[in-house]
Amino acid sequence: MHLEKATLLYNKPLGKNYFRLACNAAKIANDAVPGQFVSVKINNTHEPFLRRPFGIHKVDGCRIEILYEAVGEGTRLLSKNKQGSFLDILGPLGNGYDYRYALIRHKTPVLVAGGMGVAPLFFLAEKLVRSLGRKVRHSPRVLLGAKSKNQILCEKEFKKIGCSVTIATDNGSAGFKGKVTDLLKQTLSTLDCPLSTALYACGPRPMLAEVSRISRKHGIFTQVSLEEHMACGIGACLGCVVKTKDGYKRVCKEGPVFNSEEIVWEKHTKGGR
Ligand SMILES: Cc1cc2nc3c(=O)[nH]c(=O)nc-3n(C[C@H](O)[C@H](O)[C@H](O)COP(=O)(O)OP(=O)(O)OC[C@H]3O[C@@H](n4cnc5c(N)ncnc54)[C@H](O)[C@@H]3O)c2cc1C
Ligand code: FES
Incomplete structure (x- = not known):
């Protein structure tokens, strides 16, 4: 896991609320495997306070790309970040696809x-x-x-x-x-x-x-890759647990990718789009 101050290369709109963002984050790019995610500090203020998780969409040399939809305050602010600015990114996080x-x-x-x-x-x-x-x-x-x-x-x-x-x-x-x-x-x-x-x-x-x-x-x-609301993103707060046949597991640490048969697919009230 690395914390990188990444230079934003582009943050392009793709249709109405979708964006493709690329930044230089060499250490994260080097270690990432498909299915892992990054945790992004949206801006330099404390609003929003929590980082936001995004799957790694693409890795190209030292650059990583994320693809995101502006759904709320954090992602709307993220979409305003301009080329050449810096993004504080933590990753790669979690376990990827086998x-x-x-x-x-x-x-x-x-x-x-x-x-x-x-x-x-x-x-x-x-x-x-x-x-x-x-x-x-x-x-x-x-x-x-x-x-x-x-x-x-x-x-x-x-x-x-x-x-x-x-x-x-x-x-x-x-x-x-x-x-x-x-x-x-x-x-x-x-x-x-x-x-x-x-x-x-x-x-x-x-x-x-x-x-x-x-x-x-x-x-x-x-x-399957699960999406839960996350607070710490690194396994410390237990805010993202899901019920599995082997007890509760943290989506940010043991996931986000799980074998589907592991998950207890009961009706669910939080997280997930
Ligand atoms: C491991 C992981 C990978 C993800 N990868 C991507 C990705 O590649 N692209 C992308 O667009 N989004 C991804 N998400 C979802 C993304 O993190 C949320 O959309 C984002 O945090 C919303 O922040 P916000 O401040 O804009 O919205 P908020 O104002 O916090 O919430 C707006 C709406 O989005 C929902 N929401 C918020 N957080 C999550 C979440 N973690 N999972 C599901 N729904 C959420 C809320 O319930 C609410 O309806 C991922 C989430 C996880 C956990
Ligand atoms: S978000 Fe804190 S343990 Fe997963």
């Missing part, structure tokens, strides 16, 4: 993203593609879900690195009409052997619970 599982077991990785859940999955896709080289048979399949067409992010980027991409929108404005979990069911039903896949998912909690239910039915290895 991408080696898909590689070692020759499984086709299926990445399932709900809304902003796409953010950490791009870093994972890049890592898988780089590690797979030209083994096209196993190149990642990406299922992108959102409410409508203009909320689908990164489609071109995934295609550019060789992933096959399928889209689901709730209102049918692009791709499959329905939930990304329905698209997942359909995708698995077209395969001779669903067990030849490994699922990696990120998105709202009800979506992840459904991904887990579907994958359990087929016995597929599945990892």
Whole structure:
């Protein structure tokens, strides 16, 4: 874990409330694995007091990128930060996806993203593609879900690195009409052997619970990245615990990525988008 004073390289709007931010953070970039996150101090004042967590979207040499949606005070202030300013960033934090599982077991990785859940999955896709080289048979399949067409992010980027991409929108404005979990069911039903896949998912909690239910039915290895409200982000305050079959675990420390079968998917009242 490193604390870096990172130079902001860009903080570009991508449509209405979405932003892509890149900064120079060489130590974090060097150590990061897909699924890990950074904890960002939004500005130099004490408002907001707490850092905000964001998945690492991309690593390119000494730079890291995050993709975020302005949903509240912190993210709206973050979107005002200008090129050349400094950001205080802590990371990489938490445990990432076990991408080696898909590689070692020759499984086709299926990445399932709900809304902003796409953010950490791009870093994972890049890592898988780089590690797979030209083994096209196993190149990642990406299922992108959102409410409508203009909320689908990164489609071109995934295609550019060789992933096959399928889209689901709730209102049918692009791709499959329905939930990304329905698209997942359909995708698995077209395969001779669903067990030849490994699922990696990120998105709202009800979506992840459904991904887990579907994958359990087929016995597929599945990892999910959970999002809980965080205070310290480093395992000290217990503010982010989730119930697992092995007791409560901290999303910021033991997660955010968990094997889906570990999680007790009961109805949930806090956190998660
Ligand atoms: C491990 C992790 C990785 C994340 N990665 C990303 C990412 O890559 N891109 C991105 O846009 N967002 C990501 N988030 C969510 C992001 O941290 C929150 O959207 C952000 O902290 C909101 O801050 P705010 O001050 O703008 O909103 P607030 O004013 O604090 O809250 C506004 C709304 O956002 C919800 N919210 C706040 N914090 C969280 C949270 N931690 N999880 C879910 N909902 C929250 C609140 O319930 C409220 O509805 C991640 C969260 C976690 C825990
Ligand atoms: S946020 Fe403090 S323990 Fe996870």
